[in-house]
Amino acid sequence: MSQLALIDAAPVTTGRGLPGIQPFSVLRTDLGPWRDRRRAWEDLGLHSRRGREHVTTYKTADAFGRKMAAVNAGLSTFDPVLAEASYSWYCPEGGRVLDPFAGGSVRGLVAANGGYQYTGVDLSPFQVDANEEAAADWRARDLLAAEPRWIHGDALEELPALPAGHADYVFTCPPYHDLERYSDHPADLSAMRWREFAAAYSAIIAETVRCLAPDRFATWVVGEVRGSTGYLRGLVPLTIAAHDAAGARLYNDAILVNTLGTVPMRLGAQWRASRKHGRHHQYVLTFVKGDPRKATAALASL
Ligand SMILES: C[S@@+](CC[C@H](N)C(=O)[O-])C[C@H]1O[C@@H](n2cnc3c(N)ncnc32)[C@H](O)[C@@H]1O
Numbered sequence: 001m002s003q004l005a006l007i008d009a010a011p012v013t014t015g016r017g018l019p020g021i022q023p024f025s026v027l028r029t030d031l032g033p034w035r036d037r038r039r040a041w042e043d044l045g046l047h048s049r050r051g052r053e054h055v056t057t058y059k060t061a062d063a064f065g066r067k068m069a070a071v072n073a074g075l076s077t078f079d080p081v082l083a084e085a086s087y088s089w090y091c092p093e094g095g096r097v098l099d100p101f102a103g104g105s106v107r108g109l110v111a112a113n114g115g116y117q118y119t120g121v122d123l124s125p126f127q128v129d130a131n132e133e134a135a136a137d138w139r140a141r142d143l144l145a146a147e148p149r150w151i152h153g154d155a156l157e158e159l160p161a162l163p164a165g166h167a168d169y170v171f172t173c174p175p176y177h178d179l180e181r182y183s184d185h186p187a188d189l190s191a192m193r194w195r196e197f198a199a200a201y202s203a204i205i206a207e208t209v210r211c212l213a214p215d216r217f218a219t220w221v222v223g224e225v226r227g228s229t230g231y232l233r234g235l236v237p238l239t240i241a242a243h244d245a246a247g248a249r250l251y252n253d254a255i256l257v258n259t260l261g262t263v264p265m266r267l268g269a270q271w272r273a274s275r276k277h278g279r280h281h282q283y284v285l286t287f288v289k290g291d292p293r294k295a296t297a298a299l300a301s302l
Pocket residue numbers: 048076077078100101102103104105106107121122123124127153154155156173174175176182187188189190
């Protein structure tokens with residue numbers, strides 16, 4: 001059966017069921033089934049970069065960086081297939097998704113398309129406005145089975161206002177420290193020095209764990225970043241330690257293989273100068289609060 005036929009067998013808009021996308025510990029976004037499904041989502045109209053026009057990246061700092069930025073617009077966009085797969089694997093049907101760093105509209109639109117009740121928090125008013133506009137467009141085209149909600153504010157202040165047990169699944173992609181600079185707002189994690197970042201980030205993780213109902217999963221998509229001296233910061237161990245301290249334990253770790261993009265163009269120089277690998281992967285870390293078997297049983301029963 002062709003990939004297109006597989007997609008036809010379970011149209012994206014029907015929500016659950018992802019033919020050809022399996023929960024292996026290496027998630028190959030660069031292969032046919034994943035790429036076909038991503039294209040199907042994109043065809044519905046995903047405007048993930050809207051609201052992020054003012055974001056700067058370290059990659060845009062020099063002439064070479066600007067050339068790179070022209071190739072991929074210099075910004076991260078969230079993969080809709082990863083969102084769709086994660087919801088179907090870890091969130092009870094119709095469950096409540098909490099996203100403390102919403103960013104673009106993708107995670108909210110995909111959740112609402114699948115009938116999940118999504119709440120995203122983001123510090124950027126531009127981002128929240130753009131996301132609401134995107135949701136209005138999807139609503140008008142009858143693509144939403146539930147209403148996504150975005151809260152404008154600092155996650156550190158907004159999450160404590162939510163009741164404990166408010167969420168059935170936490171799903172997010174936080175700032176990778178200062179890899180992208182979202183704003184100069186003092187509460188913006190991307191504008192903080194590493195120590196302040198680590199403290200605020202850990203406190204937000206603790207709040208998301210408090211908000212999560214017992215026996216539920218949480219997935220954080222994170223990438224490693226290098227500090228100014230070239231060493232890896234350790235965002236992955238920090239994410240694990242903060243969850244552990246808050247009472248959620250690491251349960252699954254997967255590698256998300258991204259398409260190579262501009263990595264080969266940068267690899268030669270960075271390898272010759274300092275032996276840095278050409279990074280084209282992120283980590284998909286799934287935690288559980290409570291009992292993983294009960295959390296799994298809850299997927300069917302809600
Ligand atoms: C990594 S981005 C998400 C990027 C992701 N790839 C996407 O497009 O969905 C993280 C988001 O965190 C937001 N942010 C930074 N500090 C925050 C805070 N203290 N509270 C809530 N949101 C924050 C930024 O405005 C940004 O939109």
